Amino acid sequence: MAEPGIHVRLRQQGPIPLDATLSCAPGEVLALVGPSGSGKTSILRAIAGLLQVQQGSIRINGDAWFDAGQSINWPARRRRVGYVFQNYALFPHLSALHNVMEALLEYPPAERERRARETLSRVRLAGLEERLPRNLSGGQQQRVAVARALAREPRVLLLDEPFSAVDRATRQRLYRELAELRRELAMPVILVTHDLDEALMLADRLCVLHQGRTLQTGTPHDLMTRPDSVEVAQLVGLRNVFRAGVIAHDESRNVTTIEWRGHRLEARLQPAFAAGQQVTWAIPQGHLILHRRDRPSLGERENPVSGTVTECISLGENVALTVAVNGPERPPLFLNLPAHTARRNGIAAGVTIGISLLAEGIHLMPADESRTPARPG
Amino acid sequence: MDWSALKLSFELAAWTVLILLPVGIGVGRLLAVKQFRGKAWVEALLALPLVLPPTVLGFYLLVAMGGDSTVGRIYESLVGRTLVFNFEGLLVASVIFNLPFAIQPIQRGFEAIAPEVRDAAACCGLSAWRTLWRIELPLAWSGLLSAVVLTFAHTLGEFGVVLMVGGNIPGETQTIAIAIYDRVQAFDHAGAGIMSAALLLISLIAIGAAYFASSRAQARRHG
Numbered sequence: 069m070a071e072p073g074i075h076v077r078l079r080q081q082g083p084i085p086l087d088a089t090l091s092c093a094p095g096e097v098l099a100l101v102g103p104s105g106s107g108k109t110s111i112l113r114a115i116a117g118l119l120q121v122q123q124g125s126i127r128i129n130g131d132a133w134f135d136a137g138q139s140i141n142w143p144a145r146r147r148r149v150g151y152v153f154q155n156y157a158l159f160p161h162l163s164a165l166h167n168v169m170e171a172l173l174e175y176p177p178a179e180r181e182r183r184a185r186e187t188l189s190r191v192r193l194a195g196l197e198e199r200l201p202r203n204l205s206g207g208q209q210q211r212v213a214v215a216r217a218l219a220r221e222p223r224v225l226l227l228d229e230p231f232s233a234v235d236r237a238t239r240q241r242l243y244r245e246l247a248e249l250r251r252e253l254a255m256p257v258i259l260v261t262h263d264l265d266e267a268l269m270l271a272d273r274l275c276v277l278h279q280g281r282t283l284q285t286g287t288p289h290d291l292m293t294r295p296d297s298v299e300v301a302q303l304v305g306l307r308n309v310f311r312a313g314v315i316a317h318d319e320s321r322n323v324t325t326i327e328w329r330g331h332r333l334e335a336r337l338q339p340a341f342a343a344g345q346q347v348t349w350a351i352p353q354g355h356l357i358l359h360r361r362d363r364p365s366l367g368e369r370e371n372p373v374s375g376t377v378t379e380c381i382s383l384g385e386n387v388a389l390t391v392a393v394n395g396p397e398r399p400p401l402f403l404n405l406p407a408h409t410a411r412r413n414g415i416a417a418g419v420t421i422g423i424s425l426l427a428e429g430i431h432l433m434p435a436d437e438s439r440t441p442a443r444p445g
Numbered sequence: 446m447d448w449s450a451l452k453l454s455f456e457l458a459a460w461t462v463l464i465l466l467p468v469g470i471g472v473g474r475l476l477a478v479k480q481f482r483g484k485a486w487v488e489a490l491l492a493l494p495l496v497l498p499p500t501v502l503g504f505y506l507l508v509a510m511g512g513d514s515t516v517g518r519i520y521e522s523l524v525g526r527t528l529v530f531n532f533e534g535l536l537v538a539s540v541i542f543n544l545p546f547a548i549q550p551i552q553r554g555f556e557a558i559a560p561e562v563r564d565a566a567a568c569c570g571l572s573a574w575r576t577l578w579r580i581e582l583p584l585a586w587s588g589l590l591s592a593v594v595l596t597f598a599h600t601l602g603e604f605g606v607v608l609m610v611g612g613n614i615p616g617e618t619q620t621i622a623i624a625i626y627d628r629v630q631a632f633d634h635a636g637a638g639i640m641s642a643a644l645l646l647i648s649l650i651a652i653g654a655a656y657f658a659s660s661r662a663q664a665r666r667h668g
Contacts (some may be wrong), residue, residue, distance in 0.1 A: 118564050144567035151568040157561035162581050170579065171569040220570060 072129050074224050074256045076115060080122035084110045086280040092273075094226070094258035096128075098285075099259045099271035102303060108260040108278035109154075112226045115258065116151050117144035128256075150217030150225040150255075154219045155233055156209050158201040164188060164212045165197035170218045191245070197211050207238040214249075227259045227311040231266060243269060248429050262303050268292075276303050292352050293429065298436035301350045307402040309350045311435060314341045323427065329394040333371045335430035355429020356403050359422030371425040375401060380417045382407060391421065446639050449616050450624035457620060458600035461539045462593055465547035468540075469592050474581070478563070492545045492639070499542070503609025506538045510610070518550030535620075537573045538610040540601050546595040554588020555581060587659040594655035598648045 073093040078086045078105040081379060088111050092098040100108040112121035115126055117133065118412060120141070126134040133142045159167050168184035175183060188197055201209055210230060217225060230246075231239045247270065250257060261267050267274050268288045274283040284296045284302070295301040301309050310327040322337045341347050359372070379390035387410040389403040403423065405415070415421060476488060494502055511517045511526045520528040528534040557582060566576040582589065604622040611618030613627065621640055630636035 113564075116564075116568055118567065145570045145572065147568075148570070149568055151565065153558075153561045153565060155561065157559065157565035159562060159565070159580055170566070170571060173570060173575070216569065217564075219471070 069268045070346070072247055074126070074128045074258075076111070076124070077128050078111060078114055078121045078124040078126075080124075080131070081243055084119075086114075086121060088109060088277065088280065088282045090275050090282055090285060092258055094254055094256055095250075096273065097250055097257045097259055097271045099261055099267035099274050101261060101267045101274055102277035104262060105279075106277040108262075108277055109228055110280070111277075112151075112228050112260050113260065115224065116146045116226055117142060127283075132436055146315045148220060148223045149221060149224030150440065152210070152213045152217050152227045152230045154229040157211035158209060158212055158216070160201050161335060163198050164193060164204065164208075164215075166221050167201070167212055168216045171216050184215075184219060187219045188212070190218075191249075191368055205238070206234040207242060209251070210234060210242060211245075218253075222255060224255055225253065227257065227258045229260055229262070231263075232272050245352075246270060256409050260424075274304075276300050278303060295350060295433065297433055298348050298350075301348075301433065305349045306352060308352075308356070309348060310399060312342050312347055312349050314345045314347055314432070316343050324432070326430070326432070329398065331371070331373055333425060333430060334427045335432060338432045341434075347432045348434065348436045349430055349432050351425055351429045351431070353402075353404055355426040357424040357426060358403065358405060358409065358413065359424065361421075369424075370427055371430070372422055373401075373425060374420055374422045377415060377417050377419050377421060380410070380415060389421075391423065446636070446643065447615075447619075447621065447628075449622040449639070450621045451643070453532075453616075453619065454505075454601050454621040457535055457539055458597045460536050461521050461543055461600045462547075462596050464536070464540050465543055465596050466589070466593065469547035469551040470577075470582075470589070471550045473588075474577070476548070476552045477555035479624045487536040491548055494542045495545045499603070499605025500543060500609055503538065503606040506534075506541065506606065506610050510534055529610055530614060530618060532611075532618065535607060535611040535618055538606050539603065542603065542606045543596045543599055545559065546599050547592045550588045550591035550595060551585065552588075554585030554591075557588075558584045590658050591655050594651045598651045601644060601647060646663075 070429065071098070075091045076088065080086050085106060086107055088107065090098065090111075100111060102108055110119055114121045114134075117201060121134070121136070123136045124134070125132060125136065132138065132140045133147050134247060135139060159170065162170065165181070168187055172180040172183050172211045185197060188194060189215050193208060193211050193215065196204065196208060201212065202440050204212065210233070210400070213230070231242055234242065243266070259267070259271060271288065273285060273287055274282045274291050276291065278299055279343065284291060284300045286294070291304045292306070295304060295306065298309055310328060312326040312333070315325040315327050315332065317324050317339050324335045324338045326333050326335055326342070326347065328349070335349065354427055373393050375391040375393035376394050376396075377389050378396060381388045385395045385407050387405050387407050387408070388403060391401040393401055394416055401423065402408070452521070472491070487595045507529055508514065509516060510520075512521065512527055514584070517528050528537070543547065562580065562584070563576065566580050571579065602622055603620070604626065607618070607620050608623055613619050613623050621644060625637050625644070628634070628640065
């Protein structure tokens with residue numbers, strides 16, 4: 069029995085270097101995230117059959133769409149993919165209805181129209197069937213594109229930055245709609261986005277890409293709390309990444325102790341790194357606890373460090389703090405707080421604060437040699 | 446008014462358009478969509494009639510299709526008359542001379558289609574023919590119209606190549622442009638004037654219609 073879902077392995081040196089392996093199960097949303105030029109769209113295009121890759125394979129529910137070893141390469145039109153392009157790529161001279169009907173050519177004309185109308189009403193476009201794309205708003209165009217992609221009952225749905233061309237308010241609405249829609253979808257859904265928040269919100273799993281290489285795939289929580297490397301940590305937006313030395317492991321207490329700038333920090337047990345080894349460690353925002361200045365609490369016993377606020381920037385309802393720990397010349401800690409918490413604690417530039425680094429959140433990674441000079445500690 | 450010359454010119458223009466339209470679609474689309482080695486040279490070669498003096502092109506065509514040439518001999522043995530100084534020779538010359546007028550507007554028309562639209566058609570399961578017929582040709586239609594009008598009007602007005610390849614045989618190869626020249630040579634300025642005005646009017650209407658249609662298409666696109 070073939071493994072259900074889509075399984076992709078792509079390799080080539082150029083012109084667009086790729087070294088990507090990913091899978092997506094039926095009904096699952098996998099987000100490909102990474103900076104511009106990381107190969108996200110190329111992977112999507114290769115899956116659709118729009119980009120020929122030198123090596124690898126693409127299998128869906130056991131069928132090979134592409135296998136360089138066996139010289140199998142189905143053309144795009146036979147692959148049955150639903151593709152929502154970044155700018156939707158609607159047929160500009162055809163109405164919304166006919167845009168969708170073009171994807172239904174395998175049905176007789178009457179059936180084609182019935183199905184197209186049905187799909188359009190599924191994406192809440194009933195009544196706008198006769199409009200040309202230029203007479204539809206950005207959000208409505210996106211829905212036509214989704215309807216056209218879904219009409220064919222595709223074996224995989226590919227979404228390439230589908231929310232980038234609409235305004236913020238529309239985007240929020242479309243997020244909700246996609247979240248609702250995806251519950252009804254039985255096929256794998258692969259979403260390309262450069263917006264990490266979007267990926268975290270919509271995807272079951274994230275696949276982090278850099279320069280055409282898949283670095284790590286996992287649930288949003290896994291990637292945010294257990295990145296495999298400094299590269300991944302930074303690509304998923306972790307800003308608190310530092311170097312330290314491993315002191316010891318204590319299996320009975322489930323603790324690994326590290327030394328960081330003279331502090332002995334307890335991390336959750338991570339025996340893969342030997343005592344004495346240099347490591348990089350990261351901690352997500354949610355595991356940094358500000359010590360209340362008026363009323364100390366129990367959590368403060370866990371890895372307490374103190375530092376001076378060097379920058380305090382208000383970002384709407386939040387405040388972004390930059391905290392110098394053990395001197396302003398070393399890479400600082402970044403801490404985000406609700407504005408009211410910052411106000412209640414009298415936090416401003418120049419104030420000294422205490423922070424607990426929760427052991428559960430301290431994640432060790434191999435030392436990032438390339439960054440040694442830039443990030444000494 | 447030399448009606449037989451006008452009729453001949455129309456026939457030549459119509460046949461030239463009829464032959465060049467599919468050629469323009471095929472070659473124009475290929476040049477718009479595909480990248481290949483030597484593409485710039487192919488484009489340059491196809492644009493050559495734009496800059497070459499018509500008499501030069503006419504001379505080479507005369508040499509290539511004349512009775513002493515292989516092409517000319519094969520044609521004569523098959524059909525029983527010479528290729529040059531006949532309508533068929535005129536048509537071959539006209540087709541070659543109008544290549545850039547047919548191909549370039551169509552190529553621009555295809556180039557203006559966003560590549561993702563073609564990709565979307567493929568992902569919708571459309572065959573190459575269906576994509577061409579249903580998506581690309583309707584989107585490139587103002588280019589097609591320009592090609593038809595330019596080729597037609599340009600053939601009507603062509604002089605040098607036609608004279609070189611066709612000679613000036615009334616009823617056979619004398620087109621309206623040559624007939625005008627003939628009248629002027631015979632000091633029949635009134636006759637030349639009428640024919641010139643007719644040619645001017647026809648050309649103006651054709652070009653005007655093409656511009657009007659293309660500006661409307663553009664307005665719709667940016668609607």
